[in-house]
Each structure stands twice: as C-alpha cells, then as structure tokens.
Amino acid sequence: MAQMAGVRGPAAADRLHDAQLTRRELLGAAAIGLVAAVPAIASAAGPSGQLTWGIHVSMAPTWFDPAETQGIITPFMVLYALHDAVVKPMPGTSQAPCLAETWSKNEDDKSYEFVLRRNAKFHNGDQVTAEDVKFSFERYKGAAHELMKSKVALIETPDSQRVVFKLKEAWPDFLTFYSSASGAGWVVPKKYLDKVGDEGFKQAPIGAGPYKFVSFTPGVELVLEAFEDYWRKTPSVKRLVMKVLPDEATRLAALKRGEVDIAYSVRGELAEELVKTPGLALKPVVLQAPNWIYFPEQWEPKSPWHDIRVRQAANLAIDRDGMSKALFLGYCKITNNAVVPYTFDYFWQPPEAVYDPEKAQKLMAQAGFAGGFDAGPLYCDSSYSNMAEVVVDNFAQIGIRAKLQPIERAGFVAGYSNKKYTKGIIQGASGAFGNAATRMASFVVKDGAFAYGNYPDIDELFPAQADELDHDKRSAILAKMQQLVHEKAIYAPIWQLGFLNGIGPRVGESTFGTIPGFAYTAPFEDLTLNAA
Amino acid sequence: MGRYITRRAGYCLLSLFLLSLTIFFFVRVTGDPAALLVEPGASAEDIAAIHHQFGLDRPLWVQYGLFMWTLFHGDLGQSFYYQTPVFDLYMSRLPNSLMLAAVAMIFSLIVGIPSGILASVRVGRFWDSAGKMFALLGLSLPSFWVGLVLILVFSVYLKWLPSSGAGTPLHLLMPAFALGWYFAAAHMRLTRSSMLDVLGSEYIKLARLKGLPEALVIAKHAFKNALIPVITLAGINLVIMVNVAVVVETVFAWPGIGRLLYEGITFRDFPVVQGVVLLGGAMIVLVNLLVDILYATIDPRIRLER
Numbered sequence: 009m010a011q012m013a014g015v016r017g018p019a020a021a022d023r024l025h026d027a028q029l030t031r032r033e034l035l036g037a038a039a040i041g042l043v044a045a046v047p048a049i050a051s052a053a054g055p056s057g058q059l060t061w062g063i064h065v066s067m068a069p070t071w072f073d074p075a076e077t078q079g080i081i082t083p084f085m086v087l088y089a090l091h092d093a094v095v096k097p098m099p100g101t102s103q104a105p106c107l108a109e110t111w112s113k114n115e116d117d118k119s120y121e122f123v124l125r126r127n128a129k130f131h132n133g134d135q136v137t138a139e140d141v142k143f144s145f146e147r148y149k150g151a152a153h154e155l156m157k158s159k160v161a162l163i164e165t166p167d168s169q170r171v172v173f174k175l176k177e178a179w180p181d182f183l184t185f186y187s188s189a190s191g192a193g194w195v196v197p198k199k200y201l202d203k204v205g206d207e208g209f210k211q212a213p214i215g216a217g218p219y220k221f222v223s224f225t226p227g228v229e230l231v232l233e234a235f236e237d238y239w240r241k242t243p244s245v246k247r248l249v250m251k252v253l254p255d256e257a258t259r260l261a262a263l264k265r266g267e268v269d270i271a272y273s274v275r276g277e278l279a280e281e282l283v284k285t286p287g288l289a290l291k292p293v294v295l296q297a298p299n300w301i302y303f304p305e306q307w308e309p310k311s312p313w314h315d316i317r318v319r320q321a322a323n324l325a326i327d328r329d330g331m332s333k334a335l336f337l338g339y340c341k342i343t344n345n346a347v348v349p350y351t352f353d354y355f356w357q358p359p360e361a362v363y364d365p366e367k368a369q370k371l372m373a374q375a376g377f378a379g380g381f382d383a384g385p386l387y388c389d390s391s392y393s394n395m396a397e398v399v400v401d402n403f404a405q406i407g408i409r410a411k412l413q414p415i416e417r418a419g420f421v422a423g424y425s426n427k428k429y430t431k432g433i434i435q436g437a438s439g440a441f442g443n444a445a446t447r448m449a450s451f452v453v454k455d456g457a458f459a460y461g462n463y464p465d466i467d468e469l470f471p472a473q474a475d476e477l478d479h480d481k482r483s484a485i486l487a488k489m490q491q492l493v494h495e496k497a498i499y500a501p502i503w504q505l506g507f508l509n510g511i512g513p514r515v516g517e518s519t520f521g522t523i524p525g526f527a528y529t530a531p532f533e534d535l536t537l538n539a540a
Numbered sequence: 541m542g543r544y545i546t547r548r549a550g551y552c553l554l555s556l557f558l559l560s561l562t563i564f565f566f567v568r569v570t571g572d573p574a575a576l577l578v579e580p581g582a583s584a585e586d587i588a589a590i591h592h593q594f595g596l597d598r599p600l601w602v603q604y605g606l607f608m609w610t611l612f613h614g615d616l617g618q619s620f621y622y623q624t625p626v627f628d629l630y631m632s633r634l635p636n637s638l639m640l641a642a643v644a645m646i647f648s649l650i651v652g653i654p655s656g657i658l659a660s661v662r663v664g665r666f667w668d669s670a671g672k673m674f675a676l677l678g679l680s681l682p683s684f685w686v687g688l689v690l691i692l693v694f695s696v697y698l699k700w701l702p703s704s705g706a707g708t709p710l711h712l713l714m715p716a717f718a719l720g721w722y723f724a725a726a727h728m729r730l731t732r733s734s735m736l737d738v739l740g741s742e743y744i745k746l747a748r749l750k751g752l753p754e755a756l757v758i759a760k761h762a763f764k765n766a767l768i769p770v771i772t773l774a775g776i777n778l779v780i781m782v783n784v785a786v787v788v789e790t791v792f793a794w795p796g797i798g799r800l801l802y803e804g805i806t807f808r809d810f811p812v813v814q815g816v817v818l819l820g821g822a823m824i825v826l827v828n829l830l831v832d833i834l835y836a837t838i839d840p841r842i843r844l845e846r
Contacts, residue, residue: 066803068621076623078577078590151578154585210623226622226629227803228706228795253704253793254802255684261691261703418571418808425575440578450583457584 055234055246057537059515061529062259062268063250066227072213073206077150077191081296081439081527085272088530089232089248091215092239093194094122094141094171095187098531099522102351103187106240107136107195107216117178117477120186124169128239130197131220138165143198145173151441152190178477181443184353189441218243218533227252243533263288263510270518270529271510276394279337279508287513292339292506296349296525297439299392301326301399301500304430307461312383317375318408319497324368325406328361328503331398339506346499347438347451348490351525354444354483356490361501368406380407384432387423390414395502396435425457437505444486445473452493466492514538541836548832552825559821560611563814564604572596573620573808594620594810607814616818617811621803626815629800634782636706637796640789641781643712644720649774652724653767656731660739661758671728678725687718687791704793715792719785723777730773734766772831779827783820 063085070076071083074091095111098104105111108122128136142163148156159179164172175182186193200214213221218240219232230250234243251268253259259271260278264285274282274290283290303319305311312318332340343350344361372378383403388396393414400410410433415423423429424436436458440450453470454462466489473485493499507527511518516536519529529535574590591597595606610617616626659671694714695703702711738744739762747757785798793799797816804812 066621066807068623070621070623078586080578149589151586152583154589155583225795226624226632227799251705251793254799255704255791255793257688258691258704258791258793261696264696265699265703267703267705416571418573418575421575422572 055243058247059245060268061250062253062262062271064273069210074191074194075148085528089219089532091194091217097523118175120173122171129237130216131214137168138171140198141171144195148192150191184443244536269512269514274510282510291509291520293521294341295505295507297505299437299502300346302434304460312381315375317371321368321371323500324364325402327363336506340503342503344501346501347447348444352443354486356487358494383408383410385413386410386433387413387429388435389417389420563817567813616815619812621807621809626811633797633800637782643716647720648723652727653731656728659732660735675725675729678721683718684787690714715794719788738762738766779823
C-alpha cells in the first residue's frame with residue numbers, strides 16, 4: 009500500500025503541474041494526499057488498534073489445546089485465532105489448504121499425502137514440520153478420536169515438509185473428519201509441548217495461527233496479539249480482547265457504549281433494538297445446526313402419526329417464514345432438509361417448504377382426523393421453547409393438540425438420546441460436525457443414537473454409501489437416502505438457525521458468515537478496523 | 541464450655557457431611573455434563589470417552605467415596621470445564637467476591653441502619669412509610685431487573701459508569717448497589733423493629749424521665765442495644781453475599797464466586813458446584829459456630845440449657 013501511495017504521488021503532482029495550479033492549491037492538494045496516505049502507511053507499518061468482543065459463554069483453557077476439541081463449535085472461536093490446521097474450512101470452501109500447501113490421495117484411497125508450507129511458523133518462530141503434524145494427530149483425544157485412530161494405520165514423515173497418512177482401509181470420510189469434523193488436523197508445536205507438558209501448554213499456548221496468546225483470566229477475558237509472521241497474511245488488527253459477558257442485555261449495553269466492538273448472540277427484541285441503534289449493525293450467521301420436529305410414534309400402527317398424511321399435514325402446518333421473522337428477524341435459512349445442513353458434503357436439496365394449513369386440514373380429514381387428535385407432549389430443549397411454542401400453535405390450527413414440555417438442555421438431550429420420549433413429538437437440533445452420512449447414522453438409520461425407529465429401504469442404502477469410494481456415486485446414494493427421509497415425512501424440517509450478532513462502528517470487516525455454517529468471526533487475519 | 545464447643549463442632553461437621561451428600565447426589569440429577577460438551581448426534585464413543593475422562597462411568601457410591609477421599613486430603617477436585625483445580629478457581633474469584641460483598645455491605649448498612657432508625661422514631665409518619673416502601677421495593681424487586689435498569693440508566697443513557705466487568709472502582713458501583721439494596725432493605729426492617737423493641741423498654745423510659753435529650757436517648761441508649769441483632773444478621777449476610785451473588789455477578793459480568801457457581805451449573809461442572817456449595821456452606825457453618833460460642837461466652841445460660 010505504501011508503494012502504491014508513492015506511485016500515486018508523483019503522478020498526481022504531474023497532473024497538478026499540467027493544470028498550472030496556484031501554490032495554495034498545490035499545498036492543499038498535498039495535504040489531502042498526505043491524509044489519504046496515512047491509513048496506507050499505518051497498514052504498511054504493521055498491525056494496529058484493538059478489537060474487543062463480548063462473548064456469550066465462558067472460555068475454557070481446553071479451548072487453547074486442539075487435542076481436547078469436543079464436538080461443539082464454540083472452541084473454534086478461539087482455535088481459529090491461536091492455531092492453524094493442515095486443512096480447514098475457510099471462506100468459500102470447507103477444505104482449504106492451510107498449513108498444507110497441497111494434498112493428494114492415492115488411487116486406492118488408502119493414503120493421503122500433505123505437503124506443508126515452508127513459510128508456516130509457530131509463534132515462537134519454529135517452522136511447522138511434518139513431525140508436528142504427526143505428533144498433533146497422535147496426541148489428539150477430542151471428538152471422534154477413537155474413530156480416526158481406528159482408521160489410520162500409520163503416519164509417515166518422509167521429510168520435514170511431507171506427511172503421509174496410511175489408512176487401514178479406504179475411508180471416504182477421512183478428509184471430512186481430518187479437516188472439519190474433529191480437531192485432529194490442528195497442529196501444535198511438538199518441541200514446545202515436550203518442554204512444557206499438556207498443562208503448561210494450556211497456561212501458555214503456542215500455535216501457528218494469526219494471533220499469539222497474551223493472557224487469559226478464567227471467566228473474565230482472553231487477550232491475543234497479532235502474529236506478524238503468519239503465513240497467510242499479517243493481521244491488520246494488533247490486539248484482540250475477548251471479554252466474557254454472559255448476559256445478553258449487558259452485551260448489548262456494552263456494544264452501545266463502545267466497550268465492546270463485537271457482541272455474539274443478541275436475540276429477539278434485543279436484536280430489534282440493535283438494528284434500530286445508529287452506528288450498530290446486525291450480523292446474522294446461519295449455523296450448521298438444523299432444527300426439526302420428529303415424530304417418534306410413526307412406527308406404532310395405532311398412532312395417528314403412523315399415517316404419512318398426518319406427518320405431511322404437520323409439515324404443511326408449520327409457518328417457517330413467519331416464525332423466522334418473529335423470532336430471528338427472518339435470518340434463519342429454510343432448506344427443508346431436516347437433519348443435514350446445506351454446508352455439509354452430500355447435502356441434498358429437497359423441494360421448497362410449503363406453508364398451507366388448508367391443504368394440511370384436508371390431509372388430516374383424509375387420514376380420518378378431521379376433528380384433530382391429542383398428540384401429547386412436545387418435548388424440546390428449553391432454550392428453544394420459543395420456537396416450540398409457535399409449532400404447538402401451528403399444529404393446533406389444524407387440530408393437532410400438543411402440550412409444550414420444555415426441558416433444560418442437559419436433561420433434554422439425555423432423554424432424547426436415551427429414547428425416553430416415545431410418546432408425543434420431539435423438537436430437536438444438532439450442530440454436530442460431519443457430513444450427510446454422519447447425520448444419517450445418528451438420526452435416521454437403524455440403531456442411530458437419536459433414531460426411534462427405522463425404514464429398511466433407507467437402512468439398506470447406508471452400508472452401500474459407506475463402501476462407495478466414488479464421490480459421485482456415493483453422493484447419489486446419500487441423496488436418495490435424504491430424499492426418502494423427505495418423502496416419508498420422517499421429520500418436519502424447520503430451518504437452519506440464524507445466529508444473530510452485533511458489531512459497533514469501529515469494525516471494518518467483521519468476517520461474520522464468510523466461512524459457511526461457522527457461527528463466529530473468522531478468519532481473524534481478515535478482520536479490519538474502520539479508519540477513525 | 542469445652543463440651544459445649546465440641547458438641548457444636550460435631551453438629552457443624554455433621555451438617556457439612558449432609559451438605560456434601562445432598563449436593564453430590566442432587567447435582568447429578570440435573571443432567572449429564574457430556575450432553576453439553578458434544579452436540580446431539582455425537583457418537584456413543586465420544587460420549588463414553590467424556591464419561592471416562594470425568595470418572596462418571598463409575599458407580600455413584602464409588603464417585604462419592606473418591607470425592608470424600610480427595611476432600612479429606614484438602615482437594616476439591618478438578619473442574620470438568622476449566623480443567624483446573626476447583627480450589628484454585630475458587631481462590632481466584634474470592635477476592636472479587638469479597639470486594640463486592642464488602643462494598644455492598646457498607647452500602648446496605650449506611651442506607652439500612654439510618655433509615656431503620658428514622659422509621660422507628662417516626663412511627664406511622666412520612667419517614668416510616670417511606671422506609672417501609674423502600675424495604676418493600678428492596679425485597680421485592682429482582683436484582684437482575686435492578687441491575688439491567690442501572691446499566692440502562694448509568695451506562696447506556698448517562699454514560700457515567702462501565703456496563704460490566706471488573707478492574708476499576710467504577711466497575712464496583714452498580715453491582716454493589718444491585719446486590720446491596722436487597723440487604724439494605726433487610727437491615728432497615730430489622731433495625732426498625734429492633735429499635736421499636738428497645739424504645740419501648742423500661743430503661744429508655746427511665747432515660748427520658750431523667751430528662752436526657754432525645755438524640756442522646758436514641759443514639760447512646762437505644763441504638764447501641766438495637767444494633768446487636770443487626771450486626772449479627774450483617775455478619776451472616778456478608779457470607780451470603782460472598783457466595784450467592786449469582787444473578788448480580790452474571791448480569792454485571794463480575795468475576796466472582798456467584799458467577800463461578802452459575803458457570804458450574806450451566807456446564808454441569810459437578811466438581812465446581814460441589815466445591816462452591818461446600819465452601820460456602822463451610823463459611824456459614826463456621827460463622828454460626830463462632831456466633832454460638834460468642835453467645836455462650838457472654839451468656840452462660842445458653843451453654844447450660846443446651
């Protein structure tokens with residue numbers, strides 16, 4: 009940028025000379041040029057300024073160590089700043105080469121080779137090597153670690169820049185898990201960890217990400233500083249402060265006062281207020297977390313839900329658009345795919361969702377329930393009871409009388425997975441990582457952790473897709489499975505949840521939503537401040 | 541006296557044992573921490589790994605035995621969420637909670653005692669009614685609402701005070717007010733009723749008959765005697781303020797013990813919940829024991845009656 013300013017200067021002076029300006033005009037023009045050049049000079053001088061976040065949850069030291077990444081998205085709000093992965097989701101792609109410059113797999117799909125970047129460094133100046141990649145995978149103990157380690161036979165490091173993963177058998181999901189469905193691909197420095205140990209690492213983590221660790225006060229804040237040697241680019245903002253502000257109204261107040269620049273999770277009426285506040289902007293993000301209605305009684309011949317027309321009627325009765333506008337200012341994404349997010353590999357796009365209560369009532373009458381029926385409890389995670397209330401109301405309009413049964417999250421998930429909610433209706437959601445196959449495994453096919461019943465025609469497709477190494481053929485099988493889920497109305501899809509955030513006037517590029525399905529700001533090196 | 545103290549100390553230990561038993565089992569009824577560390581749809585292996593990591597795959601009585609064993613060795617366990625010793629976490633938050641509680645207590649005494657005295661010497665008149673109204677509002681308005689109104693007025697509109705967090709004396713003002721108001725109301729009510737009791741006693745009548753100035757009767761003879769129950773209550777309230785300012789600390793993002801408890805409950809961090817409740821319980825039991833001993837020392841009838 010400084011070079012550009014230098015080039016622009018003489019050219020402008022020539023034009024000014026040609027126009028034969030007065031000395032005063034020349035001085036004025038020079039002053040304007042100087043002012044215009046200041047941001048460019050500042051940028052060239054390195055990172056500057058500070059951005060402060062109001063975070064909705066308490067950060068834990070386990071978030072500083074990729075080896076302990078559980079299957080939830082929240083730790084990634086920190087991992088993207090501190091660390092880097094061999095391959096990870098980035099703007100425009102779910103599998104972007106990061107620490108690896110390139111990768112390839114052999115013909116039998118049993119071996120993956122990654123070639124690392126020579127300019128990738130850890131915060132202590134050490135180069136990222138193949139040994140670090142191997143070490144990070146081997147010490148990984150977070151989500152899906154048993155699965156991944158059971159599939160990998162051997163990791164070879166032919167030289168310091170090349171890593172070869174040899175699988176026991178062909179596994180088409182290897183890269184999905186390595187790049188996004190686990191923390192196994194995030195790389196930590198072996199030498200440093202050998203020196204300080206696991207606990208020492210959590211106290212003072214060193215990564216290969218765009219920001220260095222400065223300090224952490226549990227329950228209070230995390231402070232990070234720009235790592236100027238980051239391979240992708242030098243971050244623009246010098247200092248990041250992530251403050252824990254658990255109360256939503258307090259986060260909004262802090263944003264309004266300028267105490268924080270970015271506030272995560274501001275919902276409902278508070279989001280409306282945020283929109284109305286001059287200088288603040290709403291930044292909605294669509295999460296990789298679909299919400300759905302599930303009919304666990306559909307496999308019971310005596311239940312009304314056994315009749316597909318009743319399930320179809322329930323689908324037609326849900327006013328998704330109205331609900332999204334009322335609860336999330338219209339920022340939820342209605343894909344009509346119940347359990348597979350649109351950002352996942354092998355996602356199949358169903359026909360558009362339809363809201364047609366009249367048609368729903370006709371279907372109810374055809375099914376012999378013109379007068380409606382008592383559907384029992386509608387179980388839901390209490391934090392999503394606002395959605396469930398609308399669904400209960402929508403169902404009531406076509407005669408399906410359900411009683412809302414909100415249950416605190418931990419209890420609800422335990423009840424859902426232990427298959428206690430056999431009577432009634434369930435409103436579920438999942439932000440679990442994976443692809444369409446992993447979602448089918450959990451929520452659709454026989455013995456799925458959250459499947460209360462199964463359909464043989466779908467079940468028989470499941471092993472077929474798992475064995476299929478050809479991407480297109482596998483995609484076709486998984487599409488067929490999702491199509492059957494849709495046609496049988498096993499679920500009534502609601503939407504992919506809109507996660508609403510706010511930013512203040514100092515924020516230039518916030519990066520919200522640039523990585524599809526990711527809830528938070530990232531990549532951090534792309535963040536910018538507005539010129540004062 | 542020695543037997544009395546031993547007996548009281550025994551009761552205290554029994555109370556703490558029962559508290560440990562209650563909190564240990566009740567916190568486990570609230571749900572599975574693994575359900576909050578993974579998304580629905582996570583594999584059974586991942587959930588099992590979390591159970592194993594936290595020792596939740598063992599029988600309950602074994603978990604309780606281990607908990608008591610480590611407790612006897614002065615170890616409250618390791619936080620599931622923070623992965624650090626609970627005692628360290630508690631001690632890191634304690635200074636903040638003590639500071640908040642101290643300021644809130646000073647506020648509650650400065651406001652509660654004079655208004656209680658004023659109400660008692662002006663019974664049935666304006667100041668009494670105003671005091672009652674103050675007490676009613678203090679005891680009935682939820683502290684989260686008071687906190688949010690304070691933030692709205694003093695941070696957002698007037699821009700005088702920071703909305704949340706810790707670090708400067710200004711950060712203390714709003715949470716101390718929100719926390720202290722409830723206790724100010726309680727102290728005002730107790731001061732008023734205690735003063736009314738004392739003002740109706742024979743020695744106060746005698747003092748007035750002797751022609752002492754009313755200010756002296758109230759300040760020297762009545763107030764000193766009426767203060768004893770207020771100070772006793774304030775001591776116990778201080779311990780409560782330190783340990784259970786959950787709502788205020790959450791609204792103002794104040795990094796104290798109340799918020800630690802809130803985080804423990806939110807994440808089903810059993811060791812944190814157990815540790816905070818037990819240490820809070822121990823503080824209350826200890827204060828009560830000291831008060832009992834003090835009373836028994838002052839009044840021998842107490843230890844003889846019991």
